[in-house]
Amino acid sequence: MIKITLPDGSIRTYDNSLTAMDVAKDISEGFARNVISAKFNDTTIETSTLLTTDGNLTLYTWKNEEGKKAFWHSSAHVLAQALEELYPGIKLTIGPAIDNGFYYDVDFGTHAISEKDLKTVEDKMITISREKHDFSLREISKADALSYYQEQNNEYKVELIENLEDGTISFCDHATFTDLCRGGHIPNTGIIKAVKLLSVAGAYWRGDETKTQLTRIYGISFPKQKELKEYLEMLEEAKKRDHRKLGKELELFTFSKKVGQGLPLWLPKGTALRHRLEDFLKKAQTTAGYEMVISPHIGQKELYVTSGHYEKYGEDSFQPIKTPKMDEEFLLKPMNCPHHCEIYNFKPYSYKELPKRFAEFGTVYRYEQSGELHGMTRVRCFTQDDAHIFCTPDQLDAEFEAVIDLVEYVFTSLGFENYSTQVSLRDPENPSKYIGSDENWNKAENAILKAVKSKGMDYVVETGEAAFYGPKLDFMVKDALGRSWQLGTIQVDYNLPERFDLTYKGSDNELHRPVMIHRAPFGSMERFIAILLEHTGGNFPLWLMPEQVIILSISEKYEKYAKNVLNLLENHEIRALIDNRNETMGKKIREAEMKKIPYMIIVGENEENENKISIRKHGGEDLGMISVDEFSNIIDIEVNKTLKKFNV
Ligand SMILES: [Zn+2]
Numbered sequence: 215m216i217k218i219t220l221p222d223g224s225i226r227t228y229d230n231s232l233t234a235m236d237v238a239k240d241i242s243e244g245f246a247r248n249v250i251s252a253k254f255n256d257t258t259i260e261t262s263t264l265l266t267t268d269g270n271l272t273l274y275t276w277k278n279e280e281g282k283k284a285f286w287h288s289s290a291h292v293l294a295q296a297l298e299e300l301y302p303g304i305k306l307t308i309g310p311a312i313d314n315g316f317y318y319d320v321d322f323g324t325h326a327i328s329e330k331d332l333k334t335v336e337d338k339m340i341t342i343s344r345e346k347h348d349f350s351l352r353e354i355s356k357a358d359a360l361s362y363y364q365e366q367n368n369e370y371k372v373e374l375i376e377n378l379e380d381g382t383i384s385f386c387d388h389a390t391f392t393d394l395c396r397g398g399h400i401p402n403t404g405i406i407k408a409v410k411l412l413s414v415a416g417a418y419w420r421g422d423e424t425k426t427q428l429t430r431i432y433g434i435s436f437p438k439q440k441e442l443k444e445y446l447e448m449l450e451e452a453k454k455r456d457h458r459k460l461g462k463e464l465e466l467f468t469f470s471k472k473v474g475q476g477l478p479l480w481l482p483k484g485t486a487l488r489h490r491l492e493d494f495l496k497k498a499q500t501t502a503g504y505e506m507v508i509s510p511h512i513g514q515k516e517l518y519v520t521s522g523h524y525e526k527y528g529e530d531s532f533q534p535i536k537t538p539k540m541d542e543e544f545l546l547k548p549m550n551c552p553h554h555c556e557i558y559n560f561k562p563y564s565y566k567e568l569p570k571r572f573a574e575f576g577t578v579y580r581y582e583q584s585g586e587l588h589g590m591t592r593v594r595c596f597t598q599d600d601a602h603i604f605c606t607p608d609q610l611d612a613e614f615e616a617v618i619d620l621v622e623y624v625f626t627s628l629g630f631e632n633y634s635t636q637v638s639l640r641d642p643e644n645p646s647k648y649i650g651s652d653e654n655w656n657k658a659e660n661a662i663l664k665a666v667k668s669k670g671m672d673y674v675v676e677t678g679e680a681a682f683y684g685p686k687l688d689f690m691v692k693d694a695l696g697r698s699w700q701l702g703t704i705q706v707d708y709n710l711p712e713r714f715d716l717t718y719k720g721s722d723n724e725l726h727r728p729v730m731i732h733r734a735p736f737g738s739m740e741r742f743i744a745i746l747l748e749h750t751g752g753n754f755p756l757w758l759m760p761e762q763v764i765i766l767s768i769s770e771k772y773e774k775y776a777k778n779v780l781n782l783l784e785n786h787e788i789r790a791l792i793d794n795r796n797e798t799m800g801k802k803i804r805e806a807e808m809k810k811i812p813y814m815i816i817v818g819e820n821e822e823n824e825n826k827i828s829i830r831k832h833g834g835e836d837l838g839m840i841s842v843d844e845f846s847n848i849i850d851i852e853v854n855k856t857l858k859k860f861n862v
């Protein structure tokens with residue numbers, strides 16, 4: 215008799231061995247139709263794998279990440295088969311599932327393939343899928359596996375197999391196609407209903423540029439045509455919202471080859487936007503008891519040796535700056551924390567003066583390979599909305615909760631309603647990996663868990679994911695297109711207080727170590743504004759908009775009246791400008807739409823005679839003719855909808 219335990223804790227017993235799919239069918243036929251992959255005791259298996267012992271079984275559908283992985287992994291096999299049939303003699307290398315789809319790296323030999331050929335490959339894949347071939351996994355000896363690929367002269371697979379242990383090697387067959395594979399497939403090709411090959415790119419074998427350049431084909435597949443259609447629409451929308459494109463159109467930031475790769479230049483409108491964000495956070499931080507500090511952009515190498523950052527960023531980052539003095543070396547600051555530790559060290563504190571909360575919009579520099587750079591999301595110079603809290607271990611609970619409140623306030627004020635968190639804890643099996651006492655770790659981990667629970671937050675716990683110096687909480691937001699981004703982070707640290715010998719005098723008159731919290735709700739201003747641009751498509755919350763209103767006069771005759779309106783708006787602290795160019799009204803409206811300005815005010819004879827203004831919203835809605843006071847009320851209401859006061 216075997217006992218199968220399901221994720222909900224329920225146990226099913228069976229007289230004989232049976233497959234994972236049999237268990238699915240036993241649960242319900244309807245459920246079984248959706249099951250596409252399975253895991254048994256933490257090992258990915260085939261749905262056709264025979265279960266012969268007691269154990270925990272998880273069955274996955276397309277809705278689970280594991281299910282998608284099996285689906286896309288299996289699709290890569292179908293892609294490989296299609297390519298082999300269309301381009302005889304090619305050499306297959308590796309073809310994994312990725313976050314969104316799959317790819318296969320292929321040595322095409324004398325064949326050539328380009329994006330225009332992809333449609334033919336897609337059609338072939340669909341034909342194979344419709345034939346509904348079962349995937350089946352079989353073990354194979356190392357010697358047989360090697361000779362199979364030696365016969366094909368495929369040196370890549372041979373190299374892969376040579377690095378595997380005999381007894382752990384398997385092949386996957388479907389139709390007439392065979393591939394080296396560890397397993398984790400959907401039951402058959404028939405489940406793949408929609409395929410799109412997205413691009414062709416170059417990729418070096420094993421990612422090593424001294425080795426052969428292969429051709430990488432990216433694709434994605436779905437169990438329904440409708441899902442593919444939605445995905446492609448999402449990609450189109452993402453292209454439109456690409457922050458690099460919008461940043462240019464809205465004149466927020468730019469890059470210059472002369473200045474250097476990965477070094478953003480903030481244009482006036484982008485700077486105004488960034489200042490507004492910074493002021494917003496500064497205001498909330500002041501309410502929350504933070505004090506602003508400023509530290510230099512460089513520091514002595516010794517500082518980062520003390521902090522341990524030299525070890526982490528030294529070799530692979532910007533190299534030390536030398537001075538005319540021998541042996542004097544400075545580093546561009548990769549982190550603000552060491553500077554803030556020395557700010558704390560300026561004078562002795564008693565426990566009564568803690569916590570100290572030092573905040574700085576601190577610019578840091580990290581060398582990224584040019585291939586890794588991407589718009590504003592991956593740069594070599596960025597400004598963190600950084601702060602470090604120094605507190606007693608007993609204050610940790612309250613401080614942690616207060617930081618979460620601040621982060622949540624930031625997200626909701628900016629329209630990120632959908633977010634989740636990840637709690638990273640110690641690996642209990644490996645206590646020697648971590649510094650700091652057990653007692654303090656327990657305190658910190660409990661503080662985080664207590665805070666996320668009491669706030670009713672959506673969280674997952676990742677054991678073993680903590681840094682060696684402390685546990686942390688990361689915030690993941692979902693943007694308007696359903697993509698996940700990691701934003702703010704809150705991290706407890708026992709390491710730097712030790713390294714910088716930070717102390718406070720306790721109620722017992724003895725010296726104690728404070729606990730340090732690192733936190734940055736935005737993360738980096740550059741990356742945050744990029745994500746916000748893609749989330750909102752440039753239609754920022756009204757309170758943040760560089761220009762809230764544009765005034766368009768119907769002809770030169772009403773320019774004076776337009777100026778009057780502008781003055782009135784400025785008295786109401788509404789950010790407005792006048793477009794008095796000699797252009798048609800149609801053109802002015804189109805351009806204001808492009809710039810995403812939320813409100814257009816149109817003034818002409820009627821408006822001037824009645825001392826009113828006509829309002830057109832971005833997108834075309836007509837609010838009719840109203841007074842400036844009424845309009846100012848509309849703006850106030852909209853601003854207050856998203857931007858509330860931060861209370862502690
Ligand atoms: Zn496989």
Ligand SMILES: [Zn+2]
Pocket residue numbers: 549550551602732733
């Ligand atoms: Zn820090």
